[in-house]
Amino acid sequence: MSDFILCNWSAWAPGLNCTHHSLVSADNVVVLEWIPKLLQRRLTPLARAVFNVADHCMESGKTLPVVLSSSHGEICKSLDMLKAIQAGDELSPTAFSLSVHNAIAGLFSIAYDNNQEITVIAPGLEGIAPAFIEALGMLNEGVNEVLMILYDEPLADFYPTAPFNLNVCFPCVLALRMSLNGDGMPLQLCRIPQSRNDGEHPIQLLAFIKFLVTEQRLLCLGNYGHSWTWHKK
Template sequence: MVLESSLTFTVLRWSRWSARAGSGGLCRQCGPEGLQERQLEAPDLRHIPPLKRRRLSPLARAVFHTLNYCDPDAELPLVFSSAMGEINRTHGLLHQLAVAGDISPAAFSLSVHNAIAGLWSVQRNNTRPMQALAPRARSPVPALLEAIGQLHEGCDSVALVFAEEDYPDFYAPWLESPAGPSALALCLGSGERDAVARLRLQFAGGDSAPDSGGNAGALDRLLAGEPAVRIDEGGCSWMLEHVA
């Protein structure tokens, strides 16, 4: 017997940074003021003191740019989701370890999977709970379930961010690389007031093959206007859809 479940939630605002070929990127944001789109030479980090910006990798800069729109006061709990995280830092450290036999503790601390969430916490003085997840097949579902769970536990709003960067060439035979550092941040709520989207997450069975490519852009397509998207994790599938 297959048990079906359905969870409904509200997107209060969202922000997307997509790297552009060459330099800069495309920034798309949607909130009470409507959808806005602009080309930028770099993520907007004016809210971060210059000396602190130096520690931020290209991926962290994309995350901070999007989170600053979705959580400008840095007071919300955060769910960070990334399949590979700071993979370029990690790969560089592994190469250094193989060649030299030791690595910098400071460099290691910035390569771990919760490093970006930790930097956000420290640099924005946010003491709320934070989780860092590594989902299978680049699925957005684990982070959504965690955020929705926090809403059901009584949080008024929860910030979550999905982030990936381009993988080192070493992984090309096995993994399809994203096109440069990118991040999608959302502010979720449980009510309907001030919503830019009202969405439903529905369990859809358990016999599919994992689809990393389709899953990676599922939320983007939904926020762009598709009525529903399917997420296949391998052994478990979900439907994300707009609620009328």
């Protein structure tokens, strides 16, 4: 059982049919003007959404330890490179470096000049809980605040998804600024013994955003292995 404070949060889920002051609308996902032009050209639509959501959640001039979690990263860029190879085209080294799972984390650290610890998680079947565990571990080791960013985009039809429950039809990004004390929304994370099937990271990410924007007090998530509850205190 772990208690923590959600100091601030922001999300982008263009297919979510609801309104909330912490939701960034699809029209507002733009390239942030303060980012250097050379870096702007390297940002995909998903990376731009990550930067916009994180920027709404952070305090100006303040850098924090960061935990990023994504099921597949920008795997669709890898598919584009495979198609290029099939067509006999040469691959761009820059395109390759920006297709790896921690590419957005690298761009984020450069743009924000963030020299603090940055962890990137590919949680597989475990869903969104490993990112919370990592962030809470940092807090309990003594840091004051942690920024957690969860993101995913739909898989291209090329990739098989059945029989796994791992895909949503629109991209989602969620940023959470967390602490062990202070002002904000008190939350509690607990492990539970029940076996559940609530899908993988993208499905659980959308469920957690819905949890934040509604009056729902308790959220239970799991995927056959470990199961967890988040409780608004």
